[in-house]
Amino acid sequence: MEYSLKQLASIVGGSVQGDDSYLIQGLATLQSAGPCHLSFLANAKYTSQLASTSAGAVILNPASVESFVGNALVVDDAYVAFAKLTHIFEKKSSSSGGVHPSAVIAGSAKVSPSALIGPNVVVGENVVIGENTVLGANVVIGDESVLGDSCEIKPNVVLYHGVRLGHRVRIHSGSVIGSDGFGFAPMPDGWFRICQLGGVIIGNNVDIGANTCIDRGALDDTEIADDVIIDNLVQIAHNVKIGRYTAIAGAAGVAGSTVVGERCTLAGGAGIVGHLQIADNVHITASTMVTKSITEAGSYSSGTPMMPTSEWRKNAVRFSQLKDLALVIKKLDK
Amino acid sequence: MEYSLKQLASIVGGSVQGDDSYLIQGLATLQSAGPCHLSFLANAKYTSQLASTSAGAVILNPASVESFVGNALVVDDAYVAFAKLTHIFEKKSSSSGGVHPSAVIAGSAKVSPSALIGPNVVVGENVVIGENTVLGANVVIGDESVLGDSCEIKPNVVLYHGVRLGHRVRIHSGSVIGSDGFGFAPMPDGWFRICQLGGVIIGNNVDIGANTCIDRGALDDTEIADDVIIDNLVQIAHNVKIGRYTAIAGAAGVAGSTVVGERCTLAGGAGIVGHLQIADNVHITASTMVTKSITEAGSYSSGTPMMPTSEWRKNAVRFSQLKDLALVIKKLDK
């Protein structure tokens, strides 16, 4: 796996400054790159690293070209060019489809001949598996679920029954799609379970991390729109709808029936309570708890700043007196 | 699967207003129901939706009957009646018990003939599996564990050794019951692991979501009482005790040795630190961090309200000065 800068430039639509026959074997950060590596500068605040890098070549935006004397691949957006080239250097498993003999596939399932079904996979009745879709080892697909083309389902993922995935959906290991929503009616003698009769619909190009949960709907479906990206350990409750292009970072959670708009971001650990409406282009900062609907685009936060615990205790105790302190201020102000 | 309103009324103990021979094929929300569906109105604030619904019939409380001119199933508690009818319309897998040929069952295990053991299931030594219990694909049951009757263990669940489940326990995919509690003694040259010699006891009618963890006890058992319901991605640490009827929502956590009372609720993302006592009928709101024991029933909260980030920053910086601000107020008040 070796590419000349000229070849790489043609892939990302850039030009070469320096030796365009220079051979590149991989990508690396400015700090760890060696002469066989192509690196990149996407953020001007790291410009000083150009002086000390051992990279054989660097992907640069036009504005940075003058800061570097070595070989450079000059492009409009160095970060996007880097992102594209990661696909060149990713190791692909060579496979031409087929079903591992240990897999258990229901007779009524329709599996594309180009799909690759790993060891110990279990596929239920009437399931449809699209072209070039890959099911890793120990994946379980419930009855009536439908997977589009070119999906990658990593080992130990479970899709319950009636889950529908679009094309090019990637789901990392341990994630569970379509488990029961948390729905129970309170009764004098305990919780009466509400069977979750809805399903889950996931659009095209959706990327889901590891150990994430997306529950099936109570009656209607839980819906993840096209081009949504979701990180690890995320909780999506029943009947949530996530709008297109929205990104949800690790350990965030969205409670039941909440509708999140398009192009939103939820940072790590953020939570949204149930039955809310979140507008498009809303950004929720890390660990923020959203307890009411948001009707305007923008960035939203909650919480308090971190500080040394001894100092924090003294401020925190005053938080408990804030109502009374405010009354005193009011009185004094009069 | 088609039922007349008369049949459904007899199941839930209600009466029909309108055509009691009207045939229902499924349940749906007021907004998405069609003529073949039965819907329900459980919350008076949605009464206006009765005017526009296309539902063939609606489950109503007596107080709402006059608001609707179509077919109605009139019951004391519309939500409970709806919950009951979800069980009528849930698709059941038809199965009469049996062990999939790919399952690996220890010779000393006692598996009820009416139990259903899925593909690639692994059952350890001296395990007992009760009547009509279902183990989904790839479930692993450790040595000496005991499962009661009519349990549903979904695909890819792991029960370690020495875990005891009552009857009618449901555990969703990816959950891990009986992994080691996080117990280590600090030593000059590192952490010395404390073997976790206790087990986990789970009562009857307990429902556990997906990717939840319940650790085994250090010496005594971790205990989940009857009728507890637990959502996805919940962390229950070693030697925790959860009281009867308590409900724990998604991504909540309870640290080691804490005892939670009966009929409590932990909302999503709530956390309780270790070695605390929480009284009965305590309700913890979303994302609240509980750092001291609670001796009185009631609702408890922590955190700050969400607001636009620019505004939040200005308030948050003042939180850091709260101790000093309070001193100034005190001085001025004198």
Place this chain on the structure above:
Amino acid sequence: MEYSLKQLASIVGGSVQGDDSYLIQGLATLQSAGPCHLSFLANAKYTSQLASTSAGAVILNPASVESFVGNALVVDDAYVAFAKLTHIFEKKSSSSGGVHPSAVIAGSAKVSPSALIGPNVVVGENVVIGENTVLGANVVIGDESVLGDSCEIKPNVVLYHGVRLGHRVRIHSGSVIGSDGFGFAPMPDGWFRICQLGGVIIGNNVDIGANTCIDRGALDDTEIADDVIIDNLVQIAHNVKIGRYTAIAGAAGVAGSTVVGERCTLAGGAGIVGHLQIADNVHITASTMVTKSITEAGSYSSGTPMMPTSEWRKNAVRFSQLKDLALVIKKLDK
């Protein structure tokens, strides 16, 4: 499994007060111990329980010896002695290595003859499995991964390709090591995935809980140093580095490229945002959100104290006015 106090004293390096031939069958807490049990007092605040315990013997620090009249095992550190003895009383599976016939092992993998490979395990190309390492049922090991000696990988763990574990690494069920970091370049028509070309390196003696995620690096590796302990449901993002002896409790999270020092502790639910540096010996309290680098050892906190919700609401609303209240105070103070 029965030991005299004399035998146990020789194992932990202590002395016996009372009958050193007394036989012990197990360990138990002071409250639940019976005559066949050895208990321990590690924290002086439980000294009163010595009077009422039915334990056959108790492990005591020298300072507590006079408080107890029964058989005692006297040691310098009762907690460490207890920790050591848990290893005596833990049930070990008897196994002499071997590969279960249902396991699927790539021809190029090098598996030590003393390793134990459970049912339905899948091992990829060029994997190396060290001596006495145990892979539980349904474990999946990706291509090119290397596991040292005496590792314990519990059922349903997934290691992606290119993950390297040291010796004596334990990973509990459901954990996923080496899934893709959450890296996407924003493009006008959606998120462009950045292939995660780095790996994960985990040192010796690392203990990882259940359903935890450690992502592979984007270019460089994600690194967990020797002697780190990690609890359940923890999120470690790409290119994070965790220093030696650091402990991370349940549901904590560390975002991308953050470097955590040595001998730190993250309590349950704590979160650290990306690209930060955390010094050695830093302790983060439960649910604290760390949004800036920490350069000095010590304890750090954020959040507000829990209180009854009705009271909390009144204080929380004043938090939203804190900036303005501070201005009034300033004005009045002048």
